[in-house]
Amino acid sequence: MSQAKRTSSGTPLAGVPAASAADRLADLLRRSARGDQAAFAELYDATQARVHGLAVRVVRDPAQAEEVTQEAFLEVWRTSSRFDADKGSALSWLMTICHRKSVDRVRSAEASTRRDTTYHQQNHTIDIDTTADAAQSSMEAQRVRKAMASLTDVQREALELAYFGGYTHTEVAGILELPVGTAKTRIRDGLIRLRDKMGVGS
Amino acid sequence: MSGDIHALSGAYAVDAVDDFERAQFERHLAGCADCQAEVDSLREGAALLAETVSQQAPPDLRDRVLSTIETVRPLPPLFADVQDRARAHRRRLPAMVAAAAAFVVIGGVGATVWHPWEQPSSTGFTAAQLEQATDVQVLTKELDGGGAITVTRSPSLNSAYVSTHNMPRLQSGRTYQLWTIHDGVEVPAGLVDGDASKVLVEGDPGSAQGLAITIEKAGGVETPSTDRIVAAFDFPES
Numbered sequence: 177m178s179q180a181k182r183t184s185s186g187t188p189l190a191g192v193p194a195a196s197a198a199d200r201l202a203d204l205l206r207r208s209a210r211g212d213q214a215a216f217a218e219l220y221d222a223t224q225a226r227v228h229g230l231a232v233r234v235v236r237d238p239a240q241a242e243e244v245t246q247e248a249f250l251e252v253w254r255t256s257s258r259f260d261a262d263k264g265s266a267l268s269w270l271m272t273i274c275h276r277k278s279v280d281r282v283r284s285a286e287a288s289t290r291r292d293t294t295y296h297q298q299n300h301t302i303d304i305d306t307t308a309d310a311a312q313s314s315m316e317a318q319r320v321r322k323a324m325a326s327l328t329d330v331q332r333e334a335l336e337l338a339y340f341g342g343y344t345h346t347e348v349a350g351i352l353e354l355p356v357g358t359a360k361t362r363i364r365d366g367l368i369r370l371r372d373k374m375g376v377g378s
Numbered sequence: 379m380s381g382d383i384h385a386l387s388g389a390y391a392v393d394a395v396d397d398f399e400r401a402q403f404e405r406h407l408a409g410c411a412d413c414q415a416e417v418d419s420l421r422e423g424a425a426l427l428a429e430t431v432s433q434q435a436p437p438d439l440r441d442r443v444l445s446t447i448e449t450v451r452p453l454p455p456l457f458a459d460v461q462d463r464a465r466a467h468r469r470r471l472p473a474m475v476a477a478a479a480a481f482v483v484i485g486g487v488g489a490t491v492w493h494p495w496e497q498p499s500s501t502g503f504t505a506a507q508l509e510q511a512t513d514v515q516v517l518t519k520e521l522d523g524g525g526a527i528t529v530t531r532s533p534s535l536n537s538a539y540v541s542t543h544n545m546p547r548l549q550s551g552r553t554y555q556l557w558t559i560h561d562g563v564e565v566p567a568g569l570v571d572g573d574a575s576k577v578l579v580e581g582d583p584g585s586a587q588g589l590a591i592t593i594e595k596a597g598g599v600e601t602p603s604t605d606r607i608v609a610a611f612d613f614p615e616s
Contacts, residue, residue: 228435257455271425338394345389364388377419
């Protein structure tokens with residue numbers, strides 16, 4: 177029941193109605209769990225640009241981003257049986273894995289260069305449009321940008337620093353000079369508004 | 379501050395937590411369906427953010443990914459209800475072991491739900507691989523109430539299965555349930571019939587220090603019934 181609700185609000189792939197695209201990803205994951213490599217290749221083709229784009233955005237270093245993309249897809253393959261369509265969409269499940277891998281990478285020691293103070297001080301506001309050079313200007317991306325534009329400035333900044341910057345909410349509070357403990361509320365409020373504007377996850 | 383833990387759902391959903399907060403929040407999530415549902419829904423929205431930074435991966439990455447997966451087997455499924463309980467409930471073991479002697483056979487016809495190790499063969503992982511692991515351990519216990527249970531485990535593969543033989547049939551609405559013991563805390567590890575071959579132990583039997591089996595109501599429960607313990611194993615140090 178909830179599955180039908182979820183799939184009807186998934187992310188559309190180009191030229192494919194939303195519901196069937198989400199169903200297709202879920203189906204590809206299920207087949208992957210049974211060892212179907214062709215299904216996994218199809219899943220890779222359908223999602224690689226988003227997965228790699230996120231890895232590049234968070235990790236920044238192209239070589240490391242490639243490693244993260246590869247690790248993320250391996251994890252998707254290995255744990256595909258753990259995907260539960262009742263809990264959410266295949267895309268969300270997959271992007272959650274990719275995001276976690278990216279954040280783990282960027283927080284590890286060798287990524288310390290990214291965290292220089294110059295970056296903190298000068299670039300604490302991230303503009304999605306300018307950082308997404310290679311982004312496909314899909315209609316979906318435009319909808320997301322529009323939804324993000326509806327957030328308050330501090331909600332948007334906090335969410336972007338957390339999601340794309342890979343910062344913890346405590347670090348976000350420091351960067352935005354918010355009282356400790358309030359950044360997590362801004363992140364949550366921003367996510368709720370994004371979710372509701374996009375009509376997903378409920 | 380702990381009254382405030384729900385507020386961490388957003389930060390947790392986008393990995394904006396440190397390791398300590400993550401562990402803390404995951405303990406909270408295990409018992410808070412509202413927070414779990416909220417995290418799931420917030421992740422749906424967050425996943426769409428990647429749409430705005432989409433970027434083609436290099437073509438040769440595809441080849442690398444697809445050739446690597448040939449060497450990696452997909453994990454077998456967890457059963458959702460058991461998986462949830464693995465997160466949901468943790469309690470102390472000692473009372474359980476003390477109560478072992480109190481095991482009472484319950485007569486009647488079994489109508490238990492159990493999950494044999496019957497993954498599709500295409501996953502490529504077999505009980506034989508476990509049996510051939512260099513560090514395989516095979517532990518057997520005869521039960522006071524009749525029958526026997528054998529655990530076959532490989533710490534290095536983080537894998538184990540249980541076989542049961544002629545254990546007392548349970549009355550309708552009852553099942554045997556497995557528990558792995560982690561630092562004195564038991565974690566639900568699946569359901570098993572009284573006469574079953576090679577039932578996969580869920581969770582992380584590789585890092586567990588022991589395994590217990592109890593009689594529970596059909597479908598399994600979140601905390602073991604300490605007065606219905608059938609057997610408890612201590613795993614040898616590996």
